[in-house]
Amino acid sequence: MRIPIQVSNESREPIYYQVETQIKTLIVGGKLPPGTPLPSIRALASDLGCSVITTRRAYQNLEMNGFIQTIQGKGTFVREIKNNQISQSRQQILHDAFEKVVQQGKQMGCSSEELNVIFSNIVNKTFNNGGL
Numbered sequence: 001m002r003i004p005i006q007v008s009n010e011s012r013e014p015i016y017y018q019v020e021t022q023i024k025t026l027i028v029g030g031k032l033p034p035g036t037p038l039p040s041i042r043a044l045a046s047d048l049g050c051s052v053i054t055t056r057r058a059y060q061n062l063e064m065n066g067f068i069q070t071i072q073g074k075g076t077f078v079r080e081i082k083n084n085q086i087s088q089s090r091q092q093i094l095h096d097a098f099e100k101v102v103q104q105g106k107q108m109g110c111s112s113e114e115l116n117v118i119f120s121n122i123v124n125k126t127f128n129n130g131g132l
Contacts, residue, residue: 002039002047003023003026003032003038003039003044004026004031005018005019005022005023005026005048006022006048007019007048007049007050014054015048015050015054016054016055016057016058016061017058019044019048019050019054019055019058020057020058020061020062021093021096023038023058023062023067023068024062024065024067024089024093025093027067027068027078027081028081028086028089028090028093029090032078033078034077034078034079034080034081035077035078036077036078037075037076037077038059038068038075038076038077038078040075040076041055041056041059041076042055059076063076066079066081066085067079067081101115102115105118
């Protein structure tokens with residue numbers, strides 16, 4: 001099974017974190033429902049062009065945080081996630097993404113008002129015009 005994730009070697013984020021965050025986002029967003037089999041660590045590493053160690057670390061973190069489960073001899077599967085964990089994860093993922101954007105804007109000299117206008121424009125465009 002191929003899962004729709006992409007990694008960037010140019011990103012400041014480690015590849016394992018990019019993989020972990022994208023899989024978590026797919027799970028929390030319902031794109032990978034409970035029971036969905038995930039590719040093996042080796043298959044995912046091959047698909048993404050990264051090391052097995054990298055994908056193993058992403059899977060270990062996801063398993064440690066209750067998003068996936070590995071069953072010896074059968075594979076790795078998406079776990080059932082409680083609604084409160086989905087809500088908390090969604091908020092944390094979005095918080096982290098917004099924080100990075102705000103820091104980047106601040107580094108470029110943007111004011112908070114400027115960032116708020118940009119954010120509002122993107123939200124309005126996305127929700128009113130069917131974007132993204």
